[in-house]
Amino acid sequence: MEFPSRISPRVLDIPIIGKALSDADKASANGLGMILKRYPAHTIITREGDGEDRIFFVSSGWSCIYTDLLSGERQIIDFPAGGDVIGLRTRRSPSRVSFKSITELTVFEMAAKALTSASEHSPTLASRLLSVAARQRAILIEHLTNIGRRSGAERVAHLLLEMGARQHYGQIANINAYECPLTQHDLADALGLTAIHVNRVLKELRQLGLLSFQHRIVEILDLNEIINLTDFSLSYLKYDDFA
Template identity: 40%
Template sequence: MQTLLEFMCSHPIGGTLSKDEWGNNDFLGVTAKTYKPHSVICRQEDDNGEIFIVKSGWAILYHALPDGERQIIDTPLKGDVVGYRGLDGPRLASLASITELAVYEISSKELVEAILSDGRIGKKIASSLARLNAILAEHLINTGRRNAMRRTAHFLLELEERLSMVELSVDGRYECPLAQHELADILGMTTVHVNRTLRELRKADLVSFKSGHVEVINRKKLVETAGFDSEYLR
Protein backbone atom coordinates (compact mmCIF):
# COMPACT_ATOMS: atom_id res chain seq x y z
CA MET A 1 0.00 0.00 0.00
CA GLN A 2 1.13 3.55 -0.72
CA THR A 3 2.67 5.24 2.30
CA LEU A 4 2.10 8.88 3.20
CA LEU A 5 5.64 9.70 2.07
CA GLU A 6 5.05 8.14 -1.35
CA PHE A 7 1.74 9.96 -1.67
CA MET A 8 3.17 13.33 -0.67
CA CYS A 9 6.12 13.02 -3.05
CA SER A 10 3.76 12.40 -5.97
CA HIS A 11 1.12 15.00 -5.06
CA PRO A 12 1.26 18.83 -5.00
CA ILE A 13 1.17 18.87 -1.19
CA GLY A 14 4.52 17.13 -1.28
CA GLY A 15 5.98 19.22 -4.06
CA THR A 16 9.21 17.86 -5.50
CA LEU A 17 11.06 17.07 -2.29
CA SER A 18 12.91 13.76 -2.37
CA LYS A 19 12.65 11.03 0.23
CA ASP A 20 15.85 12.25 1.89
CA GLU A 21 14.59 15.83 2.01
CA TRP A 22 11.42 14.70 3.75
CA GLY A 23 13.55 13.23 6.49
CA ASN A 24 12.99 10.08 8.52
CA ASN A 25 9.86 10.98 10.48
CA ASP A 26 8.03 7.83 11.52
CA PHE A 27 4.59 9.15 10.56
CA LEU A 28 5.62 9.35 6.89
CA GLY A 29 5.57 5.56 6.78
CA VAL A 30 1.90 5.21 7.70
CA THR A 31 -0.56 3.76 5.21
CA ALA A 32 -4.07 5.00 4.58
CA LYS A 33 -7.08 3.87 6.58
CA THR A 34 -10.27 3.29 4.60
CA TYR A 35 -13.76 4.22 5.82
CA LYS A 36 -17.10 3.14 4.41
CA PRO A 37 -19.50 5.75 2.99
CA HIS A 38 -21.31 7.83 5.62
CA SER A 39 -18.84 7.06 8.39
CA VAL A 40 -17.84 9.63 11.00
CA ILE A 41 -14.05 9.86 11.09
CA CYS A 42 -13.87 12.37 13.94
CA ARG A 43 -16.43 14.34 15.91
CA GLN A 44 -16.76 17.94 16.94
CA GLU A 45 -15.56 18.39 20.54
CA ASP A 46 -13.30 15.31 20.35
CA ASP A 47 -9.67 15.79 21.30
CA ASN A 48 -7.69 16.96 18.27
CA GLY A 49 -4.88 14.46 18.69
CA GLU A 50 -4.72 13.49 15.01
CA ILE A 51 -4.83 15.24 11.69
CA PHE A 52 -5.97 13.67 8.45
CA ILE A 53 -4.69 13.89 4.89
CA VAL A 54 -7.16 12.74 2.28
CA LYS A 55 -5.82 10.12 -0.11
CA SER A 56 -9.01 9.44 -2.07
CA GLY A 57 -12.78 9.76 -1.88
CA TRP A 58 -15.20 12.49 -0.81
CA ALA A 59 -15.80 13.85 2.68
CA ILE A 60 -17.57 16.71 4.40
CA LEU A 61 -16.28 18.87 7.24
CA TYR A 62 -19.19 20.29 9.22
CA HIS A 63 -20.13 22.16 12.38
CA ALA A 64 -23.21 20.94 14.23
CA LEU A 65 -25.54 23.51 15.77
CA PRO A 66 -27.52 23.15 19.04
CA ASP A 67 -30.86 22.98 17.17
CA GLY A 68 -29.78 19.94 15.17
CA GLU A 69 -28.91 21.86 12.02
CA ARG A 70 -25.40 21.91 10.59
CA GLN A 71 -23.22 24.00 8.34
CA ILE A 72 -20.91 22.13 6.00
CA ILE A 73 -17.68 24.10 6.06
CA ASP A 74 -15.81 22.31 3.30
CA THR A 75 -15.60 19.19 1.17
CA PRO A 76 -12.02 17.94 1.71
CA LEU A 77 -10.58 16.38 -1.44
CA LYS A 78 -7.44 14.47 -2.42
CA GLY A 79 -4.37 15.87 -0.69
CA ASP A 80 -6.21 18.21 1.68
CA VAL A 81 -5.08 18.46 5.30
CA VAL A 82 -7.92 18.31 7.83
CA GLY A 83 -8.00 19.01 11.55
CA TYR A 84 -4.70 20.80 12.12
CA ARG A 85 -4.78 23.34 14.97
CA GLY A 86 -2.00 25.34 16.53
CA LEU A 87 -3.42 24.85 20.04
CA ASP A 88 -4.54 21.87 22.08
CA GLY A 89 -8.25 21.53 22.67
CA PRO A 90 -11.44 20.12 21.19
CA ARG A 91 -12.12 19.83 17.50
CA LEU A 92 -14.21 22.61 16.00
CA ALA A 93 -15.87 20.44 13.35
CA SER A 94 -16.72 16.85 12.48
CA LEU A 95 -15.37 14.94 9.50
CA ALA A 96 -17.55 12.35 7.74
CA SER A 97 -17.22 10.34 4.54
CA ILE A 98 -19.65 10.68 1.63
CA THR A 99 -18.12 7.91 -0.46
CA GLU A 100 -15.54 5.33 0.52
CA LEU A 101 -12.78 7.48 1.96
CA ALA A 102 -9.09 6.75 2.42
CA VAL A 103 -7.17 9.02 4.79
CA TYR A 104 -3.76 9.11 6.38
CA GLU A 105 -4.04 9.64 10.13
CA ILE A 106 -1.01 11.16 11.84
CA SER A 107 -0.31 12.52 15.29
CA SER A 108 -0.63 16.30 15.58
CA LYS A 109 2.22 16.24 18.10
CA GLU A 110 4.53 14.35 15.76
CA LEU A 111 3.73 16.68 12.88
CA VAL A 112 4.43 19.78 14.98
CA GLU A 113 7.75 18.30 16.07
CA ALA A 114 8.65 17.58 12.44
CA ILE A 115 7.73 21.11 11.41
CA LEU A 116 9.86 22.61 14.17
CA SER A 117 12.84 20.45 13.24
CA ASP A 118 12.63 20.94 9.48
CA GLY A 119 11.30 24.16 7.99
CA ARG A 120 10.79 22.59 4.57
CA ILE A 121 7.98 20.38 5.87
CA GLY A 122 6.49 23.36 7.67
CA LYS A 123 6.50 25.36 4.44
CA LYS A 124 4.53 22.64 2.65
CA ILE A 125 1.96 22.34 5.43
CA ALA A 126 1.66 26.12 5.78
CA SER A 127 0.99 26.44 2.06
CA SER A 128 -1.77 23.83 2.26
CA LEU A 129 -3.38 25.50 5.30
CA ALA A 130 -3.22 28.95 3.69
CA ARG A 131 -5.11 27.56 0.70
CA LEU A 132 -7.71 26.02 3.01
CA ASN A 133 -8.21 29.37 4.77
CA ALA A 134 -8.76 31.04 1.40
CA ILE A 135 -11.36 28.41 0.49
CA LEU A 136 -13.19 28.91 3.79
CA ALA A 137 -13.19 32.68 3.25
CA GLU A 138 -14.85 32.23 -0.15
CA HIS A 139 -17.43 29.91 1.40
CA LEU A 140 -18.21 32.60 3.97
CA ILE A 141 -18.68 35.17 1.20
CA ASN A 142 -20.86 32.67 -0.62
CA THR A 143 -23.35 32.23 2.21
CA GLY A 144 -23.21 35.86 3.31
CA ARG A 145 -23.22 37.94 0.14
CA ARG A 146 -23.82 35.99 -3.07
CA ASN A 147 -27.33 35.25 -4.28
CA ALA A 148 -28.48 31.67 -4.94
CA MET A 149 -27.40 31.56 -8.60
CA ARG A 150 -23.99 33.10 -7.92
CA ARG A 151 -23.17 30.99 -4.86
CA THR A 152 -24.19 27.73 -6.52
CA ALA A 153 -22.28 28.56 -9.70
CA HIS A 154 -19.24 29.62 -7.65
CA PHE A 155 -19.18 26.41 -5.62
CA LEU A 156 -19.50 24.16 -8.69
CA LEU A 157 -16.68 26.05 -10.41
CA GLU A 158 -14.55 25.73 -7.28
CA LEU A 159 -15.07 21.98 -7.25
CA GLU A 160 -14.14 21.77 -10.93
CA GLU A 161 -10.93 23.71 -10.32
CA ARG A 162 -9.93 21.73 -7.22
CA LEU A 163 -10.67 18.39 -8.89
CA SER A 164 -8.82 19.33 -12.08
CA MET A 165 -5.71 20.00 -9.95
CA VAL A 166 -5.72 16.34 -8.90
CA GLU A 167 -6.79 15.07 -12.34
CA LEU A 168 -10.35 14.20 -11.32
CA SER A 169 -12.05 16.68 -13.65
CA VAL A 170 -11.67 16.71 -17.44
CA ASP A 171 -13.10 19.29 -19.85
CA GLY A 172 -15.49 20.67 -17.24
CA ARG A 173 -16.90 17.25 -16.34
CA TYR A 174 -16.57 15.61 -12.95
CA GLU A 175 -18.31 13.24 -10.60
CA CYS A 176 -19.92 14.84 -7.55
CA PRO A 177 -21.60 12.48 -5.08
CA LEU A 178 -23.06 15.28 -2.94
CA ALA A 179 -26.82 14.97 -2.46
CA GLN A 180 -29.02 18.06 -2.69
CA HIS A 181 -29.50 18.20 1.09
CA GLU A 182 -25.70 18.26 1.44
CA LEU A 183 -25.45 21.04 -1.13
CA ALA A 184 -28.07 22.90 0.88
CA ASP A 185 -25.95 22.58 4.04
CA ILE A 186 -22.91 23.84 2.12
CA LEU A 187 -24.63 26.76 0.42
CA GLY A 188 -26.86 27.85 3.31
CA MET A 189 -30.04 27.21 1.32
CA THR A 190 -33.02 24.91 1.58
CA THR A 191 -33.09 21.71 -0.46
CA VAL A 192 -36.04 23.08 -2.45
CA HIS A 193 -34.10 26.26 -3.23
CA VAL A 194 -31.05 24.24 -4.32
CA ASN A 195 -33.20 22.14 -6.64
CA ARG A 196 -34.78 25.23 -8.17
CA THR A 197 -31.43 26.96 -8.63
CA LEU A 198 -29.85 23.93 -10.33
CA ARG A 199 -32.81 23.84 -12.74
CA GLU A 200 -32.33 27.54 -13.51
CA LEU A 201 -28.62 27.03 -14.19
CA ARG A 202 -29.39 24.13 -16.52
CA LYS A 203 -32.17 26.05 -18.27
CA ALA A 204 -29.71 28.88 -18.90
CA ASP A 205 -27.29 26.35 -20.49
CA LEU A 206 -24.61 27.10 -17.92
CA VAL A 207 -24.09 23.88 -15.99
CA SER A 208 -25.78 20.51 -15.54
CA PHE A 209 -25.81 18.55 -12.27
CA LYS A 210 -27.58 15.23 -12.67
CA SER A 211 -27.20 11.77 -11.13
CA GLY A 212 -23.92 12.62 -9.45
CA HIS A 213 -22.33 14.09 -12.58
CA VAL A 214 -21.52 17.75 -13.20
CA GLU A 215 -20.93 19.22 -16.64
CA VAL A 216 -19.95 22.83 -17.16
CA ILE A 217 -21.75 23.76 -20.40
CA ASN A 218 -20.72 27.39 -20.86
CA ARG A 219 -17.72 28.06 -18.63
CA LYS A 220 -17.15 31.64 -19.69
CA LYS A 221 -20.71 32.66 -18.92
CA LEU A 222 -20.77 30.60 -15.72
CA VAL A 223 -17.61 32.34 -14.50
CA GLU A 224 -19.20 35.72 -15.26
CA THR A 225 -22.38 34.72 -13.43
CA ALA A 226 -20.46 33.59 -10.34
CA GLY A 227 -17.81 36.31 -10.40
CA PHE A 228 -15.35 33.44 -10.07
CA ASP A 229 -11.60 34.04 -9.79
CA SER A 230 -9.63 30.87 -9.17
CA GLU A 231 -6.56 32.68 -7.83
CA TYR A 232 -7.50 31.87 -4.20
CA LEU A 233 -7.04 28.17 -4.96
CA ARG A 234 -3.40 28.61 -5.94
Protein backbone atom coordinates in the same frame (compact mmCIF):
# COMPACT_ATOMS: atom_id res chain seq x y z
CA MET B 1 13.32 8.27 -2.62
CA GLU B 2 13.54 6.85 0.84
CA PHE B 3 10.13 6.71 2.36
CA PRO B 4 8.83 4.33 4.96
CA SER B 5 7.64 1.33 3.03
CA ARG B 6 4.14 1.47 4.45
CA ILE B 7 3.55 4.79 2.73
CA SER B 8 2.35 4.29 -0.79
CA PRO B 9 4.07 6.22 -3.57
CA ARG B 10 0.71 7.91 -4.13
CA VAL B 11 1.40 10.04 -1.10
CA LEU B 12 3.84 11.97 -3.22
CA ASP B 13 0.92 13.38 -5.12
CA ILE B 14 -0.12 15.25 -2.03
CA PRO B 15 1.51 18.63 -2.35
CA ILE B 16 2.66 19.09 1.18
CA ILE B 17 4.07 15.62 1.45
CA GLY B 18 5.54 15.33 -1.99
CA LYS B 19 7.31 18.63 -1.85
CA ALA B 20 8.14 19.05 1.80
CA LEU B 21 9.04 15.64 3.02
CA SER B 22 11.42 14.99 0.21
CA ASP B 23 13.45 17.87 1.60
CA ALA B 24 12.92 17.04 5.21
CA ASP B 25 15.54 15.11 7.02
CA LYS B 26 14.75 11.47 6.77
CA ALA B 27 14.70 11.05 10.49
CA SER B 28 11.59 13.19 10.63
CA ALA B 29 9.94 11.51 7.70
CA ASN B 30 10.49 8.12 9.18
CA GLY B 31 9.13 9.11 12.53
CA LEU B 32 5.83 10.41 11.25
CA GLY B 33 4.04 7.13 11.73
CA MET B 34 1.75 7.81 8.83
CA ILE B 35 -0.61 5.01 7.91
CA LEU B 36 -2.92 4.50 4.99
CA LYS B 37 -6.55 4.02 5.95
CA ARG B 38 -9.77 3.43 4.11
CA TYR B 39 -13.15 4.56 5.42
CA PRO B 40 -16.53 3.52 4.00
CA ALA B 41 -18.87 6.17 2.68
CA HIS B 42 -20.80 8.23 5.25
CA THR B 43 -18.52 7.45 8.17
CA ILE B 44 -17.90 9.97 10.90
CA ILE B 45 -14.13 10.03 11.26
CA THR B 46 -13.70 12.80 13.79
CA ARG B 47 -16.51 14.09 15.93
CA GLU B 48 -16.98 17.57 17.28
CA GLY B 49 -15.37 17.86 20.68
CA ASP B 50 -13.02 14.96 20.27
CA GLY B 51 -9.87 15.48 22.20
CA GLU B 52 -8.22 13.35 19.61
CA ASP B 53 -5.69 15.00 17.40
CA ARG B 54 -5.07 13.31 14.13
CA ILE B 55 -4.15 14.74 10.78
CA PHE B 56 -5.46 13.36 7.52
CA PHE B 57 -4.16 13.72 3.98
CA VAL B 58 -6.88 12.78 1.59
CA SER B 59 -5.66 10.42 -1.08
CA SER B 60 -8.94 9.75 -2.85
CA GLY B 61 -12.65 10.21 -2.29
CA TRP B 62 -14.87 13.02 -1.08
CA SER B 63 -15.54 14.16 2.47
CA CYS B 64 -16.92 17.08 4.41
CA ILE B 65 -16.08 18.99 7.55
CA TYR B 66 -19.04 20.57 9.30
CA THR B 67 -20.51 21.82 12.53
CA ASP B 68 -23.84 20.84 14.03
CA LEU B 69 -25.90 23.59 15.56
CA LEU B 70 -28.21 23.33 18.53
CA SER B 71 -31.13 23.92 16.18
CA GLY B 72 -30.32 20.66 14.46
CA GLU B 73 -29.06 22.40 11.38
CA ARG B 74 -25.68 21.74 9.90
CA GLN B 75 -23.10 24.05 8.39
CA ILE B 76 -20.64 22.43 6.05
CA ILE B 77 -17.32 24.23 6.10
CA ASP B 78 -15.59 22.47 3.25
CA PHE B 79 -15.59 19.40 1.06
CA PRO B 80 -12.00 18.16 1.20
CA ALA B 81 -11.02 15.91 -1.68
CA GLY B 82 -7.85 14.40 -3.04
CA GLY B 83 -4.78 16.36 -1.99
CA ASP B 84 -6.45 18.23 0.85
CA VAL B 85 -5.37 18.20 4.47
CA ILE B 86 -7.68 17.95 7.47
CA GLY B 87 -6.93 18.57 11.10
CA LEU B 88 -4.16 21.07 10.72
CA ARG B 89 -5.14 22.70 13.95
CA THR B 90 -2.22 22.28 16.29
CA ARG B 91 -4.71 23.21 18.97
CA ARG B 92 -5.28 21.61 22.29
CA SER B 93 -8.77 22.95 22.64
CA PRO B 94 -11.22 20.50 21.14
CA SER B 95 -12.35 21.35 17.68
CA ARG B 96 -15.92 22.38 17.04
CA VAL B 97 -15.98 20.67 13.67
CA SER B 98 -16.62 17.10 12.65
CA PHE B 99 -15.12 15.23 9.73
CA LYS B 100 -17.07 12.73 7.72
CA SER B 101 -16.56 10.71 4.57
CA ILE B 102 -19.05 11.15 1.74
CA THR B 103 -17.76 8.52 -0.63
CA GLU B 104 -15.36 5.78 0.30
CA LEU B 105 -12.36 7.69 1.48
CA THR B 106 -8.67 6.82 1.40
CA VAL B 107 -6.48 8.88 3.70
CA PHE B 108 -2.98 9.00 5.06
CA GLU B 109 -3.40 9.43 8.74
CA MET B 110 -1.04 10.35 11.56
CA ALA B 111 -0.93 11.84 15.02
CA ALA B 112 -0.92 15.62 14.96
CA LYS B 113 1.89 15.68 17.48
CA ALA B 114 4.13 13.68 15.20
CA LEU B 115 3.73 16.22 12.45
CA THR B 116 4.15 19.26 14.63
CA SER B 117 7.25 17.93 16.27
CA ALA B 118 8.62 16.91 12.90
CA SER B 119 7.99 20.42 11.68
CA GLU B 120 10.11 21.75 14.51
CA HIS B 121 13.08 20.00 13.02
CA SER B 122 12.25 20.76 9.44
CA PRO B 123 11.78 24.41 8.56
CA THR B 124 10.77 23.34 5.09
CA LEU B 125 7.97 21.24 6.49
CA ALA B 126 6.82 24.04 8.75
CA SER B 127 6.77 26.42 5.82
CA ARG B 128 4.84 23.92 3.81
CA LEU B 129 2.28 23.57 6.57
CA LEU B 130 1.85 27.32 6.71
CA SER B 131 1.37 27.32 2.97
CA VAL B 132 -1.33 24.68 3.20
CA ALA B 133 -3.00 26.65 5.97
CA ALA B 134 -2.90 29.74 3.77
CA ARG B 135 -4.60 27.92 0.90
CA GLN B 136 -7.27 26.60 3.22
CA ARG B 137 -7.86 30.10 4.50
CA ALA B 138 -8.21 31.44 0.97
CA ILE B 139 -10.77 28.76 0.18
CA LEU B 140 -12.67 29.54 3.35
CA ILE B 141 -12.70 33.24 2.55
CA GLU B 142 -14.15 32.52 -0.88
CA HIS B 143 -16.76 30.33 0.75
CA LEU B 144 -17.66 33.09 3.19
CA THR B 145 -17.96 35.62 0.40
CA ASN B 146 -20.06 33.19 -1.59
CA ILE B 147 -22.58 32.76 1.20
CA GLY B 148 -22.52 36.34 2.34
CA ARG B 149 -22.95 38.24 -0.86
CA ARG B 150 -24.28 36.06 -3.64
CA SER B 151 -27.73 34.83 -4.65
CA GLY B 152 -28.75 31.21 -4.45
CA ALA B 153 -28.02 30.53 -8.10
CA GLU B 154 -24.64 32.21 -7.90
CA ARG B 155 -23.71 30.28 -4.79
CA VAL B 156 -24.54 26.93 -6.30
CA ALA B 157 -22.76 27.71 -9.57
CA HIS B 158 -19.68 28.98 -7.77
CA LEU B 159 -19.42 25.96 -5.50
CA LEU B 160 -19.88 23.46 -8.29
CA LEU B 161 -17.28 25.20 -10.38
CA GLU B 162 -14.84 25.27 -7.47
CA MET B 163 -15.33 21.61 -6.77
CA GLY B 164 -14.75 20.81 -10.41
CA ALA B 165 -11.52 22.76 -10.38
CA ARG B 166 -10.36 21.09 -7.19
CA GLN B 167 -11.08 17.67 -8.62
CA HIS B 168 -8.80 18.53 -11.48
CA TYR B 169 -5.98 20.05 -9.45
CA GLY B 170 -6.87 23.64 -10.10
CA GLN B 171 -7.69 23.44 -13.79
CA ILE B 172 -11.04 24.22 -15.33
CA ALA B 173 -10.26 25.09 -18.92
CA ASN B 174 -10.83 21.59 -20.25
CA ILE B 175 -13.52 20.35 -17.93
CA ASN B 176 -16.96 20.04 -19.34
CA ALA B 177 -18.14 17.48 -16.83
CA TYR B 178 -17.16 15.72 -13.63
CA GLU B 179 -18.67 13.28 -11.22
CA CYS B 180 -19.96 14.83 -8.01
CA PRO B 181 -21.26 12.66 -5.16
CA LEU B 182 -22.77 15.56 -3.23
CA THR B 183 -26.49 15.58 -2.61
CA GLN B 184 -28.64 18.66 -2.94
CA HIS B 185 -28.88 18.55 0.82
CA ASP B 186 -25.09 18.69 1.08
CA LEU B 187 -24.98 21.71 -1.21
CA ALA B 188 -27.68 23.38 0.85
CA ASP B 189 -25.82 22.84 4.11
CA ALA B 190 -22.68 24.26 2.61
CA LEU B 191 -24.36 27.27 1.04
CA GLY B 192 -26.77 28.39 3.73
CA LEU B 193 -29.83 27.37 1.73
CA THR B 194 -32.47 24.66 1.96
CA ALA B 195 -32.31 21.56 -0.18
CA ILE B 196 -35.61 22.50 -1.76
CA HIS B 197 -34.29 25.82 -2.87
CA VAL B 198 -31.11 24.25 -4.20
CA ASN B 199 -33.30 22.00 -6.27
CA ARG B 200 -35.15 24.94 -7.79
CA VAL B 201 -31.93 26.80 -8.44
CA LEU B 202 -30.37 23.81 -10.20
CA LYS B 203 -33.39 23.63 -12.43
CA GLU B 204 -33.01 27.30 -13.22
CA LEU B 205 -29.29 26.97 -14.01
CA ARG B 206 -30.05 24.05 -16.29
CA GLN B 207 -32.75 25.95 -18.12
CA LEU B 208 -30.46 28.92 -18.52
CA GLY B 209 -27.91 26.64 -20.14
CA LEU B 210 -25.22 27.41 -17.58
CA LEU B 211 -24.68 24.06 -15.89
CA SER B 212 -26.47 20.85 -15.18
CA PHE B 213 -26.19 18.60 -12.14
CA GLN B 214 -28.11 15.37 -12.48
CA HIS B 215 -27.37 11.78 -11.62
CA ARG B 216 -24.14 12.72 -9.89
CA ILE B 217 -22.76 14.40 -13.00
CA VAL B 218 -22.01 18.10 -13.16
CA GLU B 219 -21.89 19.40 -16.70
CA ILE B 220 -20.43 22.80 -17.34
CA LEU B 221 -22.55 24.06 -20.18
CA ASP B 222 -21.28 27.61 -20.45
CA LEU B 223 -18.04 28.13 -18.59
CA ASN B 224 -17.56 31.77 -19.49
CA GLU B 225 -21.04 32.70 -18.40
CA ILE B 226 -20.58 30.92 -15.07
CA ILE B 227 -17.25 32.61 -14.45
CA ASN B 228 -18.90 35.88 -15.28
CA LEU B 229 -21.96 35.28 -13.14
CA THR B 230 -20.05 34.19 -10.08
CA ASP B 231 -16.91 36.29 -10.38
CA PHE B 232 -14.97 33.08 -10.18
CA SER B 233 -11.19 33.07 -9.88
CA LEU B 234 -8.80 30.17 -9.88
CA SER B 235 -6.02 31.89 -8.02
CA TYR B 236 -7.23 31.09 -4.54
CA LEU B 237 -6.97 27.39 -5.18
CA LYS B 238 -3.29 27.41 -5.92
CA TYR B 239 -0.67 26.09 -3.62
CA ASP B 240 2.05 28.50 -2.87
CA ASP B 241 5.46 28.01 -4.36
CA PHE B 242 6.73 29.28 -1.12
CA ALA B 243 10.46 29.86 -1.19
